[in-house]
Amino acid sequence: xxxxxxxxxxxxxxxxxxxxxxxxxxxxxxxxxxxxxxxxxxxxxxxxxxxxxxxxxxxxxxxxxxxxxxxxxxxxxxxxxxxxxxxxxxxxxxxxxxxxxxxxxxxxxxxxxx
Amino acid sequence: xxxxxxxxxxxxxxxxxxxxxxxxxxxxxxxxxxxxxxxxxxxxxxxxxxxxxxxxxxxxxxxxxxxxxxxxxxxxxxxxxxxxxxxxxxxxxxxxxxxxxxxxxxxxxxxxxxx
Numbered sequence: 001x002x003x004x005x006x007x008x009x010x011x012x013x014x015x016x017x018x019x020x021x022x023x024x025x026x027x028x029x030x031x032x033x034x035x036x037x038x039x040x041x042x043x044x045x046x047x048x049x050x051x052x053x054x055x056x057x058x059x060x061x062x063x064x065x066x067x068x069x070x071x072x073x074x075x076x077x078x079x080x081x082x083x084x085x086x087x088x089x090x091x092x093x094x095x096x097x098x099x100x101x102x103x104x105x106x107x108x109x110x111x112x113x114x
Numbered sequence: 115x116x117x118x119x120x121x122x123x124x125x126x127x128x129x130x131x132x133x134x135x136x137x138x139x140x141x142x143x144x145x146x147x148x149x150x151x152x153x154x155x156x157x158x159x160x161x162x163x164x165x166x167x168x169x170x171x172x173x174x175x176x177x178x179x180x181x182x183x184x185x186x187x188x189x190x191x192x193x194x195x196x197x198x199x200x201x202x203x204x205x206x207x208x209x210x211x212x213x214x215x216x217x218x219x220x221x222x223x224x225x226x227x228x229x
Contacts, residue, residue: 004156033216042118042202042219043157056216091156103217105149105156 002026004106006092012112013082021077021109025094032075033103034067035091043091049075082113117141118203120220128228130192135201135223138185143205146186147217148177151200160188193227200224 005024013019025032031050035043045059049069057067064082069075079086089110093103121136137146145164149157161170163179163186170177174197176189190197204217 035217035219040221042120042204042221043217044219045216048216059216093156102159102162105158107155 004092004094004104006090006106006109008109009107010110010112012114014114015082015084017082017113019079019082019111021079021090021111023075023077023092023094023106025073025075025092026104027073029094029096029104030072031095031097031103032069033093033095034075034077035093037089037091037108039088046077046090079111082111084113087111087113117218118205118220120201120203120223122223123221124224124226126226126228127193129195133190133193133225135188135190135225136185137187137203137220139205140184142183144183146179146183146203146205148186148188149202149204151202151222157202190225193225195227195229198225198227 004026007022011019033048034046036046037043047057047060047067048055052069052072064080067075067077077090089108091105091108093105095103117139119138125133127133145162147162148160150160151157161172161177163170163177166181166183168179174191178187186203200222202219202222204219
């Protein structure tokens, strides 16, 4: 497709389980970002990739959160030992280059931890 | 810490009315963006402003960046029901030691335009 895609669109899991959220950026975009949006809040930055490397992971809340982008395209956000407080919409965005101001967002994955 | 404050948080108006949404910070941003988000979707970029004092128009929407690049406003003229949505402002985090690119978002203004 032409835009950023994210799968699954919804994920319900139990406390303590492991989840993976996938992001497929716009073809050719070298920069990829993960954000988390809690109810009633704006998106909150988690991690930013330039190519295959994580250029800034300062927004990851703790070591249960990890993200990879092994081939510089698709990225996976991994959450271990999920907690109820992890429930949120996880948004992925991509931009053409690191310096490009325009970030294109995917529809998000709504994660619910029971 | 909320670095970008938006006001009002909620706004309900009748079709045809005008409105202004504000985005304020105590710090300078290299650029500021406005997004609109609908339920179940990601934010969609409306405009980017980069120069202090800059004014940009997008049909009935007028965006202004403050002279000191610390604040911005979005003005909608003759609102329509299709304008309903969550309006988010976002600034580059460059001034907070983050890498260039990741954005700091406000909480958003939830606009409802009634027919």
